[in-house]
Amino acid sequence: MTQERYNPQEIEIKWQKRWAESKAFACSNTSDKPKYYVLEMFPYPSGNLHMGHVRNYSIGDVLARAKRMQGFNVLHPIGWDAFGLPAENAAIKHNTHPADWTYANIDNMRAQMKRLGFSYDWDRETATCRPEYYRWEQLFFLKLLEKGLAYRKKSAQNWCPSCHTVLANEQVIDGKCWRCDTPVEQKDLEQWFLRITAYADELLKDLDLLKGGWPDRVLAMQHNWIGRSEGAEVRFDLEKPVDGADHIDVFTTRPDTLFGASFIVMAPEHPLAARLIKGSPDEASITAFIDHVRNMDRIERQSDTLEKEGVFTGAYALHPLTGRRVPIWLGNFVISTYGTGAVMSVAAHDQRDFDFARKYHLPIIQVISPDGKAHNTDEWTEAHAEPGVLVNSGEYDGTPSLKAKELITEKLESLGKGKKKTQFRLRDWNISRQRYWGAPIPVVYCEKCGVVPEKPENLPILLPLHVKTEPDGKSPLPKTESFYKCTCPKCGGPARRETDTMDTFVESSWYFARYTSARNDKAAFDMDALRYWLPVDQYIGGVEHAILHLLYSRFFTKALRDLGFYPENLDEPFRRLLTQGMVLLDGSKMSKSKGNIVNPTEMIDRYGADTVRLFCLFAAPPERDFDWTESGIEGASRFLQRIWRLFHENRSILKTARGCSSTAEDCVTPEARDLRGREHATVKKAGEDMGLRNQFNTAISAIMELVNAMYTYRDKMGDSEGERNVFSSAMATVITTLSPITPHICEELWERLGHTSHLAGDPWPTYDEKAMVKDTQTIALQVNGKLRGTMEAPTGADKKTLEDLALATEQIRRFTKDLTIRKVIVVPGKIVNVVAK
């Protein structure tokens, strides 16, 4: 028997061409069908797709294709996160321009994506470095500025000396730059911020809306990052006011322990520190301490082994309720940017304060007690942080600590010495970047008017392309006169344009919305399109963005909603989030430096795109990491060849059929009936696994079982019409259900089966529960809970029948012959368990 060999290269190119010609995956913003928006995190155009991309985009593509077949109007777009530092570095290295490098990379990666057969609506492709895109971002910035959600301030910022730019707090990982791992430094700079903290409460509260749709750990990470704590801000008056200041504010979550506050510790960076020590005999040594702490790098300062160190300023504050003198210290463990940068120390009930007090021989006063009695704290070896009742607290003695929190806060409020306060760990987002390849911030600095926003009609402020990138890696913008020299939009006088550009995370905070009306040049979005498509139904990407991109996008969504750009009821951008695992090789992450790379292009050349996609999805469930193995991809390839062979070896008897098209009357043999049942079960299982559970590996294994069953069936098949109908229908089902995963081979076989329409636009088969019902069921037989055999019983047999049948079996008799039967438990369709003694 001669047959055509499976030639993936030829087939795949053929179908990719056809899909492109017919715009098979372009979707409309209006439809009677329910909508489904599936999105994968768009890539940075680094030049080549890696296996992580292939896995990410394969998962999204299966969903998109499956949902299309299942009757949804599917939006499945792609674009390019095209601004960013690597383009500048590459430009320097290869003596080219960041734009040229970026666009060339996009062309290459787009071709790779097309070669993988991803079903994107290419008409909606966007690149964030194009003015048609970033002009809207500049408009958002102006509106944010107008609303006070963007502002400028000078403060200590994270500086990456290697990237020559500042970083937001979220972009500093373990004290190092998220991009290049260089330890960050602190630098005082005037920068642009977005007021993400204005949404801190909502960002936290709305995590509840995402429960069930997002992985718990991502929710937990965001929860921790936002870091809400409730407590009180307490005012301690200075015993001797210093120039311009008469008090210190502290933040505490334990106002109930206020009577135990025996000293205050300020961060060395606290603005009051220098003034407090002025004129002190120890001024020189204290200043040396401040400089010492400030000069420590961030990693050292935050390490858990850092010894607590402090110095006494010589100054005292007065306890707000008792008037007691409280010494003011400086300590290296107090964080200047959290709360007020100063804490009241209650050594008895806080471990850090306890350690500090022991080291510097400061008083440890117990004010909370489990038994209502005060104890000698000299014998304590650690702080007691748990709640109890108050002692040593004047009128509050005997009050439970929870109640005391309220009472003491109220008391402070009535005295004007404090107030209830909610504190967040989250800080505002610094979006200024001292880089060239980014979106210009649309403001100018006028000699007369100061900081002046551009007029919206002057947008876009174009990033100049005719600049030379300097080998020192610094942005050329401050040296490009044609760019920075401008006129003030307000007074028309001479002005200097802002030369910092925006953090590229700003572009990725709204790109998913732009896809809904990607070609609109009159407005950022078409409101009707937003209302129809948003939120994204399923978002897919790496967990490395659990905080960064996902938090910024959530914030931006709320802000754009309040600015009127988004629908008023759009609170969250991504309804469901799937964080896919990594593709490993030999148990470790693939990396160029380690040289353990599997190149997707090479794999496509060797096995074809369908096999690569199949293996990526079959090897493990999507959230889990998986190891790339040669034998694994061989197995995937073998399966496709097995289908190819099954089809062609039986081509002469195959009819042009659809899935689930055979009838009960066709089942002239038990085998036919069985195969038809399996076919329907496969449609059900694969449909649920692909469309609802996102368990592609089990969907594939179900289809493999059907193929195996077809091989067995074929050997016994007679030549009746009915038997052939059953076989043809099963073949159509294999082709249809597998098509979201391996679309090319399935389109090809579909065509060879005699169909003239694209499989990609065809409906998913409809299964019939009745077809899955068999005459008999296998019932497990247990004695005292242990499996002792099985029996075949008529489907739907009642408890009594099953019990009688079971007790009559040889297995049950054998295992109960010396015992007395006490009880028989029957679960119809499942088991009979005989309890005997």
Next chain:
RNA sequence: GCGAAAGUGGCGGAACUGGUAGACGCCCUGGACUUAGGAUCCAGUGCUUUAUGCGUGGGGGUUCAAAUCCCCCCUUUCGCACCA
């Protein structure tokens, strides 16, 4: 330390509401066809002392019945980490 997730054959992994543990694939073994096989097909494949035996990280518990529910412990991975 805090938080989250996960521990199932030689390996990747199934088992959806407690009801035949190990689907599917890989590896391996034997056979068939072959000049040949790293192709293909067929069969086998949790462990062992082959038993009314053992078995889902370990130990208890609930139940007729537990990978699944409850309690205690161990290990691994990830995230946060002096946030007052």
